Amino acid sequence: MKTMPSFSREHDFAEHDDGQPDFAAIARSAEFVRLRKQVRRFVVPMTLLFLTWYLSYVLLAAYAPEFMSRRVTDNITVGLLLGLSQFVTTIAIMIGYRIFAKRRIDPQVKHLRDRVGAN
Template sequence: MTKALPPPTDSRRARAGGRGFATFDDPADALLTDAQGNPDFAAIQRSDDFRELRKRIAIFVLPATTAFLAWYLGYVALSAYAPEFMATPVLGVLNTGLLLGLLQFASTIALTLGYARYARRRLDPQVTAVRALTAEDEERG
């Protein structure tokens, strides 16, 4: 799998003091690490890049999870408490219940692929950006 590159505007430099332009004299200590080079997790947790990552995850996962839980539990409740409705024929012998059941399969596949695509495009690059705050990817070449 190809590794996503960090976004062209290096937000880390831009943020450090709000200078806008990075010069070669910039100290390397923009890294959020302690003296031994270990990541400073509390600082990372407070960083804008990490907050952005958390926000992007929440924007997708919260509504998606709520929606699929409601859709599945609603389907189960309809099967248990509205069997007459679920028995209504729609296409030949295919009734509402079977059709909604097949739709559950379809929606699961669609949401799975949707999440995979969203993660690849919006989450993975942001993870790379957060990881760039540390020496994580450098020390191992």
């Protein structure tokens, strides 16, 4: 195994015989761990928010049919609007994650890949 340039100031990561970086060592590095924490700080709250919202919709449909069947206009009910808003919420979370990843995650990933020499 030959030694690559330092990925982290605390470690020198060796290449495998096939010329690939030691991804297990990279995954244990402080920089990668910080990156994963940053991703989790976005993903976990958004997942919990969406699951709570979705479960609320399901519970309202099951236990509050009179509320869900209230008409907003002739053919549009509260249940239909809340159901369609599930799609809007999904799209909003997806766009939010895309913006988050492009601004915060992707530059760090590129930096880490450049330091390791991974293409």
